[in-house]
Amino acid sequence: MTVTDEGSRGRAPSIRDVARLAGVSHQTVSRVLNHHPSIRPETKARVLAVMDELQYRPNRAARALVTSRSRTIGVLSASSSQYGPASSIAAIEVAARAQGYYINTANIVSADREAITGAIEHLMAQAVEGIVVIAPQVRVFDILGEFAIDVPLVTLQSSGRFDGNTLAVDQITGARLATRHLIELGHRHIYHLAGPQDWIEAEARMTGFLREMSDSEVSTTAPILGDWTADFGYYAGRELLSVRDFTAIFSSNDQMALGLMHAVRDAGLDVPRDVSIVGFDDIPEAAHFAPPLTTVRQDFAELGRRCVERLITDIGRRSGAHSDKTADAAAPLAADTESVAETEVAGSRLLVPELIVRASTGLPAF
Template sequence: MADVARLAGVSSQTVSRVSNGHPGVVESTRRQVVAAMEELGYRPNSAARALKRGEFRTIGVILFTLSTTGNVRTLEAIAASAAQQGYAVTLLPVMLPTQDAVRGAFTRLDELAVDAIIIILEVHLLDAVTISLPRHVPIVVAASAADDLYNVVDTDQIGGTRTAVQHLLDLGHRTVWHLAGPDESFAARARAAAWRDTLVEHGRAVPAVVHGDWSAESGYRAGLELAAEPACTAIFAANDQMALGLLRALHEAGRAVPAEVSVVGFDDIPDAASFLPPLTTIHQDFTEVGRLLVEGVLQQMRAGSTESGRRLVPTRLVRRDSTAPPRRDH
């Protein structure tokens, strides 16, 4: 800064004002200082500025996997929303779904300069009493049942599922089979429970659940099992990737979609409209989820306090060609 001041012929205080965007600097002086900065390759020391302000303008994000569509799109939305607010994102991946790995991620937070934390982890990984979250750090959790402890932002899992099942029942299907996600997943459990409750409320039979792991390959394996059920005319898949594998399995088994079997997914991934047939699905607004996650931690930072509660982002049915009324012989 002293070198810039000497080259520009101004005081170090003036250089500081220019680097911090202070409005009280004459334009000609500002241009002179900026030219000196460029000539000397000067960059303001962000760490020193952060220490002075007590703010690093960085949000830490802890998550388990980037292999699922939901996590990737949520992280993308968080990064975009944070950037709009002038914040960077530091990613702390948890490589194994164990409490030791989660504990290690939180420990690393003490070594990093972050102002707030967004957590994208299954709730069972947060249940260990040995995990100690940093005190007085704003925390928001995505898609979790931990709203009694933290501020939670989630898609309306129950409402979306009810809409999917209701759509199939309204088409005339006697009941709806379910291709569920992994049982340890909060979202998978919420969707499976809502599917079951909707069928019970309508007095319909509740078929046995078939589980996948969110991947298209697991959807294919489960699909071969479901295709062997002659009475199966409607399936709600807990995400679009599993629905993709399911469609392949039904095709190979000679079960036409939607003439013989109707399929609804959940997510509305960009490729869903290009499936064969194009997939009817529940749309999740990942952009809004990411925005609310960032908004939540920033509100806590500005208020100087943490909070608990839940904010739900609405879903909607996107009807395409994978659903239709059942054949009369069913």
């Protein structure tokens, strides 16, 4: 099947070209594009095959004018360069595409009010139907709270604001798992290399570390505030090793843990014989550190899927167009949750991360 008539040459294929070659009305093609539940599977398959052959791409702006639906989800991100936020964005995009939605990401390029406000206003100007907030800093939520957001919103950080709209990983529990692992190995002199001040996840991981140490009646010193980079981990490691009054370090992320391991090696010491190190995130390279890093893994794919399902359900309820497809899409969510541990904090469902034990932790040397 090809478009061979004179009128169609030299222009992009239209919805009517698709309809003619598929032997259906243009309204039927429109229903396929909008995932209408009444379309028979064989009809949908035929229309999609023609669209693929013609390389037809629907005009999103025109569809939005006709349907009053942009089928676009906005993502507000304050740090897309860090592994956690970047992985969350990728997972959300995959899940959104599977449901026939697009993603429009607004990155907050600096910490000032103007940049944060501009990113929020950019998303609202794109007529997004829902917003995901992946903003690790408290100040982003403070400014977001000043806006009258009239679309469904989900946050991936438990900030104390919008907690009824939170889908996140339980950072406190993850930090407790890491700290408990070191304590159970016999370590009693443990330092915590924390993330930057004002970062929600850094604060939560620090809280988890301090709680676990206190509950286990292990004395501790004040956590060291880092900046997430391997360079800082290396610098902090060199400083700490000049005193060497510890046997283990829990690092708030894997990159700082990498710098710590480098510092230990440069001091002529061994991980884990002299110093045990635990990270957080389980970046893809963590299994290939020397030695492979014990760390805490977050299920970003599951988090992204749940986030999109939650938004689409809320969008459907608000628009009065909660189709059978949306309801059917939500069904696997309930089934899958049985295999994913959860906790509940302030009414929010939090996914429990997993401790991945590798070769960077062992019994204390003294």
